[in-house]
Amino acid sequence: MRLLLVGTYSSALLRSIGDFDDIELVDNVGLGPPAPTAARNLRPDVVLVAIERPPNWALTSIRDLAAGSPQWTLVALVDRWEEDVVRQAVLAGARDVLPRRSSAAALRITLFRARRAQLEERSGVPEDIPRPTGSVVAVFGAKGGVWRTTLATNLALGLATASSARVTLVDTDVASGDVALAFDLEPTRTLLDTLADGVLDDHE
Numbered sequence: 001m002r003l004l005l006v007g008t009y010s011s012a013l014l015r016s017i018g019d020f021d022d023i024e025l026v027d028n029v030g031l032g033p034p035a036p037t038a039a040r041n042l043r044p045d046v047v048l049v050a051i052e053r054p055p056n057w058a059l060t061s062i063r064d065l066a067a068g069s070p071q072w073t074l075v076a077l078v079d080r081w082e083e084d085v086v087r088q089a090v091l092a093g094a095r096d097v098l099p100r101r102s103s104a105a106a107l108r109i110t111l112f113r114a115r116r117a118q119l120e121e122r123s124g125v126p127e128d129i130p131r132p133t134g135s136v137v138a139v140f141g142a143k144g145g146v147w148r149t150t151l152a153t154n155l156a157l158g159l160a161t162a163s164s165a166r167v168t169l170v171d172t173d174v175a176s177g178d179v180a181l182a183f184d185l186e187p188t189r190t191l192l193d194t195l196a197d198g199v200l201d202d203h204e
Contacts, residue, residue, distance in 0.1 A: 002026050004042055006035045007050030016104035031061045039065055039072055046073045046111050055085050059092050066093025073118045083151050087158045153182045
């Protein structure tokens with residue numbers, strides 16, 4: 001994989017990327033006009049864009065890199081996992097978003113996974129293989145009171161409002177999930193209904 005870095009990266013991360021035998025670091029350029037110019041000249045497989053505060057300049061770079069159905073895949077790296085920044089990065093054209101504190105191994109997996117998904121989407125898949133119909137964003141909190149419900153509901157609303165895509169929000173916390181309460185809804189079914197005999201007998 002040919003990788004182009006856009007933005008500022010630590011020397012430790014650069015060394016980690018250099019240790020991977022299956023990733024070739026073609027260049028590390030700044031945000032703004034140098035980014036799409038370097039991408040056109042170097043023809044990378046993946047472009048990794050570092051989003052720092054304030055994020056406007058990096059988000060503009062992602063939009064510029066995503067213009068015109070480019071051959072490269074865009075992945076964003078964020079300093080902090082902030083709902084609004086992540087949403088804007090995806091809407092700007094990033095295929096995936098990863099926190100900067102992630103390990104080098106997690107970064108490698110994300111880069112290859114994003115690239116593979118985009119290539120499969122472009123080339124098409126055989127009719128007998130179900131085509132993915134969307135993306136999954138998981139919001140996780142190790143304990144209560146960390147605003148995961150607020151983040152999840154606002155992210156779902158933001159994606160539904162800012163795009164034409166249909167958005168489904170699933171609360172998998174069967175013990176204390178309160179997404180329905182956040183939307184002032186009375187659930188008619190829950191995840192526990194998936195354990196009913198009729199459902200378990202239906203393998204599809």
